Amino acid sequence: MDTLPPEETTSPPKVSLKPNAKRTALLGAMFLMATSAIGPGFITQTTVFTVQLGAAFAFAILVSILVDIAVQLNVWRIIGVSGLRAQVLGNKVLPGAGWVLAGLVFIGGLVFNIGNIAGTGLGMNAMFGLDPKIGGIISAAVAILVFLSKKAGLALDRIVVLLGAVMILLMLYVAVVAAPPVGEALKNTVLPAKVDFLTITTLIGGTVGGYITYAGAHRLLDSGTTGPGHVKDITKVSLLGIIVTGVMRVLLFLAILGVVSSGVALAGDNMAADAFLAAAGQIGLRMFGIVFWAAALTSVIGAAYTSVSFVTTPATKDRTRSLITVAFIAFCAAVYLLLGQAPQTLLVFAGAFNGLILPLGFGILLYAAWRRRDLLNGYDYPKWLLGVGVLAWLLTLFLGWKSLSGLAALWQ
Secondary structure, three states: OOOOOOOOOOOOOOOOOOHHHHHHHHHHHHHHHHHHHOOHHHHHHHHHHHHHHHHHHHHHHHHHHHHHHHHHHHHHHHHHHHOOOHHHHHHHHOOOHHHHHHHHHHHHHHHHHHHHHHHHHHHHHHHHOOOHHHHHHHHHHHHHHHHHOOOHHHHHHHHHHHHHHHHHHHHHHHHHHHOOOHHHHHHHHHOOOOOOHHHHHHHHHHHHOOOHHHHHHHHHHHHOOOOHHHHHHHHHHHHHHHHHHHHHHHHHHHHHHHHHHOOOOOOOOOHHHHHHHHHHHHHHHHHHHHHHHHHHHHHHHHHHHHHHHOOOOOOOOHHHHHHHHHHHHHHHHHHHHHHOOOHHHHHHHHHHHHHHHHHHHHHHHHHHHHHOHHHHOOOOOOHHHHHHHHHHHHHHHHHHHHHHHHHHHHHO
């Protein structure tokens, strides 16, 4: 494997893309971030929390989006302006730190991807009634074909944009059909009837933890939109990605809230599927299958791409990187088949593990912005953005602590 040498000091080679290809790559980076954040675990969590809190969950979503903005604006700008991947910056800030970060992201992505493949199986089961294991293997094969394509980067960008758009449209339809109490949701966004801090921390950890933090920013580097001269483009694309993520979260919440508010009691192992069924009948159930499968498949692609980006260099040949990514997905699929465990256990472990990665990686990037202007090509980093980032980082420390207790409980 062409791994990252600690002494690497150069930025990735400048990429020269045609305008259309560059636009597609930027869209791909934007949707890769959004669809990586909206995976099977997030859909399950959103359903459970909406059932528990009702309209008051709107406040938790608002807080999670604000934290998401604080984290992602900093991550995209620091990585984009420096033109360096997170692990390279880590090694430059503190020798060896990049290796630790790369190892954590790779292991976390590996575990998370087993759960993502399990999620694709559940989605195909809802769509076609297929055995979840068969559905998982078929979906893993689809993801592998994306990376085996001669133009793997273009294929990746197009499929995440397409599936992201499909998810938004289907969730919009179900949200409208479910007729949620929008006024009550808006009121609770700023004046919540109940505030559950544990719910907020769980939601944040599941949407900006682990590999998810770097998915879009690392893809941005491949578009060639790097350096201080591209700050406006970097900011615009990262903001659009956050908006797409927020829209997906809100639509899913409204769809579930509409069902809960109508008096339907949701219980059991797959409350999200039951909610879509209650809202739109058998068509709704099939729509749930499509949404869940699309969310899981894009997360499989995002986790594989980002995890491998942490253990390869910009000098690694595209074909070599694609083959490593294929091996990564195939290994996760094989482990899923052999384990035969409930997907929920795997997702809980991965979510808790990813919560440990966030404060380490984010802290390294913020330090680079604060004290290592040389790594940012002389760019004068905005103090207000750094301040917002530090506040978000302090919250990630708390999330990391909660993750430790989550891991301990999982092994009891």
